[in-house]
Amino acid sequence: MPLRRASTDGTPVVTLTSGGQAARLAWGTDVGVRPSVTEKSRKLTSQLVFAGYGISDPALGIDEFKGLDVKGKTVVVLGGTPAGLDTEVAAHLGSVKPQMAARAGAVGLIEIGQSARGSRIGQYARGSAVDWVDAQGQAGSNPQGLRFRMALSDDAAARLFTGTPRTLAQVRAEAAKAGARPAGFPLTGTIGLDATSRWEDFTSPEVLGMIPGSDPTLAAEYVLLMSHLDHLGVKKDAKPGEDAIYNGALDNAAGVATMLEAAREFTTSGKRPRRSVLFIAHTAEELGLLGASYWAAHPTVPIAQVAAAVDLDMPMPLYQFTEVVAFGAPHNTVARTVAAAASTMGLKVGVDPFPEQSIFVRSDHYPLAKRGVPAILMFTGYGANGKPYWDKFFADRYHQVGDDLSQAILWDAAARYAELNYRISRRLADDPQRPRWYADSYFGKAFAPQQAKATR
Ligand SMILES: [Zn+2]
Known part of the structure; x- marks a missing residue:
């Protein structure tokens, strides 16, 4: 089987625009982006939408993207799953968030920690991603259409909510209640990414x-x-x-x-x-x-x-x-x-x-x-x-x-x-x-x- 190891080449530029202010986020401390096995060079700017936990699952009757305009945008979701789900179901849903976001038409996925802990910034910024990539360019864990997965520090994540009716802290407080799923809404800013990945192919x-x-x-x-x-x-x-x-x-x-x-x-x-x-x-x-x-x-x-x-x-x-x-x-x-x-x-x-x-x-x-x-x-x-x-x-x-x-x-x-x-x-x-x-x-x-x- 064909495999590819992708790692980040150079220092990517990630720009968060919120409240009319554009700021470059510090790589490895404020932001990490998973290297891509399907696109060597990624350069895009997209609008942002908050979508709760980012769960869309017909078997559970949950669609957190419903009523939101997600197409071509980057979805911002809470890490983890609502409290009270069966542990196996929760683990499954947690592992298919990129697929659910891609199916809704998103180009990017930002998963923010439920609390201050558990960020993937370091893993994304310094680690590599290994996946299979077939002759058609289809990859195992990277669904077609979804161009990046990003992790943000608490500080940067809070800025995503600038100029919206709710702060990140308010959203988190609601999510902390048993079984609660904070409703999604559009965010006012944009996220820009300019990143290059290095590939090593093997079988x-x-x-x-x-x-x-x-x-x-x-x-x-x-x-x-x-x-x-x-x-x-x-x-x-x-x-x-x-x-x-x-x-x-x-x-x-x-x-x-x-x-x-x-x-x-x-x-x-x-x-x-x-x-x-x-x-x-x-x-x-x-x-x-x-x-x-x-x-x-x-x-x-x-x-x-x-x-x-x-x-x-x-x-x-x-x-x-x-x-x-x-x-x-x-x-x-x-x-x-x-x-x-x-x-x-x-x-x-x-x-x-x-x-x-x-x-x-x-x-x-x-x-x-x-x-x-x-x-x-x-x-x-x-x-x-x-x-x-x-x-x-x-x-x-x-x-x-x-x-x-x-x-x-x-x-x-x-x-x-x-x-x-x-x-x-x-x-x-x-x-x-x-x-x-x-x-x-x-x-x-x-x-x-x-x-x-x-x-x-
Ligand atoms: Zn084993």
């Missing part, structure tokens, strides 16, 4: 293998078993003699190995699956689910024919697990198959052990779900004895060079996990009924509005 392989189905009809449908093959590369600030390689033994060599074992078991079973089974080791997950996002946008089989997707990320074979967790279980019936397969091995299906992390939108199954595929992410659950192992892993090994084979891996636990995932995939492939989203799931409504739904 990385998505690795796919397929076992064709045996059923004359069902073979045209696909069960997707996937994992990610990338990790974090080499540690740049390692001291001489120090281990500098991010091996990613559990995150996610263990997931790839589990997937390959399931594939091997299909072939040695002597019985072909009825549906076709597609195995994908995605790349660039750690860079923002880029491999899965690219595949979901350029699927190698018709996306509507993908019956289910099961993602394997970071199995934890450090203890004898008694429970597995399917992230996404509340949303589609794939988890019923997980429960049925698990019960044949005396395993329970547990609930999400860390709901505050919004895992459903943080791994490779999410881009597939966004295309309407009933998708889940498998984890080895806490059960009675797993929590200390997870806590210790997150504290000492996760995204560190120590995620390597020095960990006390229980190979029989790993083998049981592989067997479970074979049984799950086998059932998904052989079941006459394909999985469905639940009728009352927000994600079913948002991602698969036309599909037939399941009841609980």
Whole structure:
């Protein structure tokens, strides 16, 4: 897949005109603009519109752009989401604000922090942006039409509201009330941007293998078993003699190995699956689910024919697990198959052990779900004895060079996990009924509005 790393070239000029006064904002302290993977040189001035949280979502019945003239303008929105939303829904909405702004016709997006904290100024001003960009110039996270994403200091953000009926402080006070969504209104000023991005293009392989189905009809449908093959590369600030390689033994060599074992078991079973089974080791997950996002946008089989997707990320074979967790279980019936397969091995299906992390939108199954595929992410659950192992892993090994084979891996636990995932995939492939989203799931409504739904 084609990837591009964009970084800012030189010091961009950002000019805020408010109350008839034009002022250049200080780069890196008052303003940061995300480098562009689609436009090397950006030079534009646009009018500004405040649009609440910038949420436009038919499944929720919310359209904060309604009644506002947004076309060709820059929308100014509050960061985050209204208080009281489900954490997974909130995480999803927070991640698709550029797409919602672009759909409304905006050319720019300014996200201001809900409070004085949490600005992306430094990240935008000094960091780089990595994304896939295809031959047509379409990019993964940068929707067509939206030319920039900008972060402002509190001071600069407050000036956007000069000459309007409400101050930023008043808007924030209203937003702080539970469930409140401050109504949008036009702002009086303009924002000017003159910025150049530097590009580095590279590629990385998505690795796919397929076992064709045996059923004359069902073979045209696909069960997707996937994992990610990338990790974090080499540690740049390692001291001489120090281990500098991010091996990613559990995150996610263990997931790839589990997937390959399931594939091997299909072939040695002597019985072909009825549906076709597609195995994908995605790349660039750690860079923002880029491999899965690219595949979901350029699927190698018709996306509507993908019956289910099961993602394997970071199995934890450090203890004898008694429970597995399917992230996404509340949303589609794939988890019923997980429960049925698990019960044949005396395993329970547990609930999400860390709901505050919004895992459903943080791994490779999410881009597939966004295309309407009933998708889940498998984890080895806490059960009675797993929590200390997870806590210790997150504290000492996760995204560190120590995620390597020095960990006390229980190979029989790993083998049981592989067997479970074979049984799950086998059932998904052989079941006459394909999985469905639940009728009352927000994600079913948002991602698969036309599909037939399941009841609980
Ligand atoms: Zn991972």
